[in-house]
Amino acid sequence: MDSQEILAIHSILHLIFHRNKNQHHGAKWWKWLSVLKRATLDLARSGAQAHLVHIVPRCYVAFSTVVADNRFSSLGVVLLATLARLSKVTGISQELKTQPGAIRRKKTGPVAKEDLGERVIRVDEAPLVKPVKISRPESVPEPAETDLKRAKSKKSKKKKNAIDDLFNGLF
Numbered sequence: 499m500d501s502q503e504i505l506a507i508h509s510i511l512h513l514i515f516h517r518n519k520n521q522h523h524g525a526k527w528w529k530w531l532s533v534l535k536r537a538t539l540d541l542a543r544s545g546a547q548a549h550l551v552h553i554v555p556r557c558y559v560a561f562s563t564v565v566a567d568n569r570f571s572s573l574g575v576v577l578l579a580t581l582a583r584l585s586k587v588t589g590i591s592q593e594l595k596t597q598p599g600a601i602r603r604k605k606t607g608p609v610a611k612e613d614l615g616e617r618v619i620r621v622d623e624a625p626l627v628k629p630v631k632i633s634r635p636e637s638v639p640e641p642a643e644t645d646l647k648r649a650k651s652k653k654s655k656k657k658k659n660a661i662d663d664l665f666n667g668l669f
Contacts, residue, residue, distance in 0.1 A: 504541055
């Protein structure tokens with residue numbers, strides 16, 4: 499285990515922490531970034547890595563949610579890459595493979611079959627009625643063709659730019 503490498507990892511985590519604390523300090527995954535940052539500093543100073551076996555899997559789950567959020571996916575990828583680098587340097591990835599119970603999931607009771615409901619068939623009792631065409635009263639004149647042409651020409655006279663020219667053939 500190289501302490502210089504661990505200090506480099508801590509430096510990356512510290513920079514991520516410092517840059518993003520105002521925006522993300524209330525997020526659920528932020529707690530695990532803070533815990534990981536402190537654990538890497540303790541590891542670099544004292545060399546004790548026993549508690550990292552429990553921290554790394556939980557950080558992985560937390561940072562995966564950041565990747566899943568499209569707005570901050572690049573931040574999540576950097577966090578996961580840093581976590582992978584830390585687990586490789588410390589050898590935790592090998593320990594996790596040999597310890598299947600490093601992180602235990604909560605056991606739930608037997609899963610009940612989900613109630614999907616039942617299909618309802620609607621029966622309209624009203625007879626089908628043909629639509630009735632309503633004619634205009636003779637006092638209301640039909641719009642003139644020239645009015646329609648003016649309305650269409652007003653719509654097409656809007657200013658066009660280079661972007662419109664690029665996408666003109668698509669529509």
